[in-house]
Amino acid sequence: xxGSGTAHMRNTVDSVLxxxxxxxxxxVAKDKIVKAVSGLSxxxxxxxxxxxxxxxxxxxxxxxxxxxxxxxxxxxxxxLNGTDLTLLPKENLRxxxxxxxxxxxxxxxxxxxxxxxxxxxxxxxxxxxxxxxxERDERINKLLQSVGLEPELVLNRRSYEFSGGQCQRISxxxxxxxxxxxxxxxxxxxxxxxxxxxxxxxxxxxMKETFGLxxxxxxxxxxxxxxxxxxVMVMYLGKIxxxxxxxxxxxxxxxxxxxxxxxxxxxxxxTKQIRTELLQGEPPSPMNPPSxxxxxxxxxxxxxxxxxxxxxxxxxxxxxxxACHHPIV
Amino acid sequence: xxxxxxxxxxxxxxxxxRGSLEAVRNVDIEIPxxxxxxxxxxxxxxxxxxCRAAMxxxxxxxxxxxxxxxxxxxxxxxxxxxxxxxxxxxxxxxxxxxxxxxxxxVRRIGVQLSEGLRxxxxxxxxxxxxxxKELLELVRIPNAAAVLKSFPYQLSGGMRQRVMIAIAIACNxxxxxxxxxxxxxxxxxxxxxxxxxxxxxxxxxxxMVLVTHxxxxxxxxTDYVAVMYAGEVVEYAPTAKLFADMRMPxxxxxxxxxxxxxxxxxxxxxxxxxxxxxxxxxxxxxxxxPRCKYxxxxxxxxxxxxxxxxxxxxxxxxxxxxEAL
Numbered sequence: 118x119x120g121s122g123t124a125h126m127r128n129t130v131d132s133v134l135x136x137x138x139x140x141x142x143x144x145v146a147k148d149k150i151v152k153a154v155s156g157l158s159x160x161x162x163x164x165x166x167x168x169x170x171x172x173x174x175x176x177x178x179x180x181x182x183x184x185x186x187x188x189x190x191x192x193x194x195x196x197l198n199g200t201d202l203t204l205l206p207k208e209n210l211r212x213x214x215x216x217x218x219x220x221x222x223x224x225x226x227x228x229x230x231x232x233x234x235x236x237x238x239x240x241x242x243x244x245x246x247x248x249x250x251x252e253r254d255e256r257i258n259k260l261l262q263s264v265g266l267e268p269e270l271v272l273n274r275r276s277y278e279f280s281g282g283q284c285q286r287i288s289x290x291x292x293x294x295x296x297x298x299x300x301x302x303x304x305x306x307x308x309x310x311x312x313x314x315x316x317x318x319x320x321x322x323x324m325k326e327t328f329g330l331x332x333x334x335x336x337x338x339x340x341x342x343x344x345x346x347x348x349v350m351v352m353y354l355g356k357i358x359x360x361x362x363x364x365x366x367x368x369x370x371x372x373x374x375x376x377x378x379x380x381x382x383x384x385x386x387x388t389k390q391i392r393t394e395l396l397q398g399e400p401p402s403p404m405n406p407p408s409x410x411x412x413x414x415x416x417x418x419x420x421x422x423x424x425x426x427x428x429x430x431x432x433x434x435x436x437x438x439x440a441c442h443h444p445i446v
Numbered sequence: 447x448x449x450x451x452x453x454x455x456x457x458x459x460x461x462x463x464r465g466s467l468e469a470v471r472n473v474d475i476e477i478p479x480x481x482x483x484x485x486x487x488x489x490x491x492x493x494x495x496x497c498r499a500a501m502x503x504x505x506x507x508x509x510x511x512x513x514x515x516x517x518x519x520x521x522x523x524x525x526x527x528x529x530x531x532x533x534x535x536x537x538x539x540x541x542x543x544x545x546x547x548x549x550x551x552v553r554r555i556g557v558q559l560s561e562g563l564r565x566x567x568x569x570x571x572x573x574x575x576x577x578x579k580e581l582l583e584l585v586r587i588p589n590a591a592a593v594l595k596s597f598p599y600q601l602s603g604g605m606r607q608r609v610m611i612a613i614a615i616a617c618n619x620x621x622x623x624x625x626x627x628x629x630x631x632x633x634x635x636x637x638x639x640x641x642x643x644x645x646x647x648x649x650x651x652x653x654m655v656l657v658t659h660x661x662x663x664x665x666x667x668t669d670y671v672a673v674m675y676a677g678e679v680v681e682y683a684p685t686a687k688l689f690a691d692m693r694m695p696x697x698x699x700x701x702x703x704x705x706x707x708x709x710x711x712x713x714x715x716x717x718x719x720x721x722x723x724x725x726x727x728x729x730x731x732x733x734x735x736p737r738c739k740y741x742x743x744x745x746x747x748x749x750x751x752x753x754x755x756x757x758x759x760x761x762x763x764x765x766x767x768x769e770a771l
Contacts, residue, residue, distance in 0.1 A: 172632050173602075173635075311660055311700065312703045314703070315703035315705070315718075316717045318715055340633075340704075340705040340706055343709070343711050344711070344713060346711075378633065378634065380637070381637035382706075383660065383662030383665065383666065385661040385689070386665055386689055390665065396638070399602055
């Protein structure tokens with residue numbers, strides 16, 4: 118796994134976002150470099166929800182931030198609506214970012230505690246001068262209603278007065294204020310209870326329809342993305358393992374890592390417990406990733422070949438791409 | 447089967463500026479010896495307060511607790527703080543949700559782990575260190591000798607939780623309270639920690655109370671489940687029975703809100719609308735009534751009592767699932 122390659126790229130005119138050979142590395146000491154994302158490519162087509170799934174430390178958040186140029190990647194290109202963001206001067210980048218917004222994992226700490234809900238949602242509108250006071254107020258009310266909050270009850274309150282689920286609704290309203298084409302959600306429900314999680318997932322689905330959004334949805338939990346994604350990309354140590362539509366990926370995962378991730382999800386049915394092929398140990402250090410396939414040290418199907426040669430992404434069934442020398446068939 | 451822990455009619459109140467907050471109300475829970483009991487509910491349902499109150503960890507002038515707690519023949523509610531403290535470690539132990547804040551950030555793992563052994567079991571410093579290394583191996587930490595010398599910030603979340611478990615089992619407790627032990631962790635690490643807890647329970651003949659908001663976690667890891675809502679137990683049954691024959695609409699709603707890998711992609715999640723009732727101002731009827739899809743007139747007016755089926759299945763509902771209205 119952990120393969121390179123571009124077999125899964127669709128290169129259509131419908132691509133909203135195309136990322137090619139993206140590499141992000143951090144120097145943490147004189148001769149120590151964390152290889153967070155290594156030569157990764159993917160594209161997102163209009164109206165699609167691409168889920169990016171992997172364990173903590175696999176580089177999924179770094180990848181999302183690199184797409185937004187926060188910070189810019191070390192190498193590679195990020196093409197949004199035909200413009201390569203990595204080449205844009207600072208001022209143009211700022212305006213390009215308005216069409217691509219992000220929702221963060223921790224809904225409470227991602228909102229400024231000193232600002233009222235009105236100020237929070239007005240801030241982007243004011244910066245970009247979207248209408249006069251009355252028009253902006255009207256827009257704020259509409260946004261709050263669309264995320265299921267009552268404007269009169271919330272406008273003058275601050276983030277600490279709300280629960281995690283409500284804060285996430287406010288974050289969504291704020292992210293949608295500038296009418297972005299693309300929404301990047303970084304673990305938006307991981308910090309929430311299961312019951313609230315379902316509310317937010319359904320809300321995101323609804324918003325996607327209403328605002329005609331294209332989404333990238335990051336999560337460590339394959340169960341969470343199942344309900345909302347149209348394409349799933351599984352990552353490990355900065356590389357891609359498998360890309361497939363959800364109906365294929367969940368029914369017959371081709372990568373050993375995908376299968377292990379699926380087996381880790383607790384099933385709320387005592388008669389359907391899976392205890393086999395649980396992933397043992399933790400991912401190796403991204404400072405010194407294994408040779409060949411980066412997953413081989415934890416893989417049940419690894420062979421000598423996996424240490425020598427890095428697997429390339431290839432299509433094993435229509436729409437299903439896997440980077441593995443010995444895929445599950 | 448005898449009960450290792452028996453909580454009877456426990457109510458916990460907090461004094462707040464907004465008035466008295468009833469976090470736990472008239473809870474009865476039995477933990478039979480040698481079993482694992484899951485306590486499930488949303489944030490704010492009172493599960494953590496219930497566990498902490500049962501252990502006597504809630505103190506201060508703003509807390510009041512009524513009811514009785516009997517652990518292994520000792521009536522905790524009649525004992526002094528010091529006497530209850532004697533039972534910690536070898537009687538009962540607790541692991542917490544967030545392993546980073548539960549560990550002391552400025553002390554090495556070895557020191558934190560051997561502390562209990564030296565105080566509770568009277569071991570010498572070197573014996574305690576040697577035993578600490580064994581304990582780290584027992585919780586499957588590779589390179590235990592190096593980890594003994596590490597600080598918490600040098601370990602991953604999963605490793606820290608393993609250290610917490612090692613500390614908790616150091617003095618061979620009879621009962622382990624695990625308060626959301628995997629909520630802060632990735633699914634893969636969660637699966638590993640749950641597997642570890644299952645194996646340790648078996649090897650050490652330990653009972654466990656597993657607190658979680660996720661019915662998926664209790665399904666494979668408990669013998670009994672208590673579902674809590676708004677400070678009360680609303681359903682209690684053996685785990686297999688609970689999943690096969692749910693009586694309480696709240697439990698069903700909680701189950702349906704879980705995203706599942708074994709369902710078809712694109713299956714819409716059922717949402718529990720609304721929120722828990724305000725704990726300073728509980729409604730007179732059933733607390734779940736405003737959110738319940740089976741709600742009837744009576745539910746808003748009268749508070750349902752616990753009913754027990756002949757097979758021991760307990761629930762708190764006027765119109766349980768499976769009974770004609």
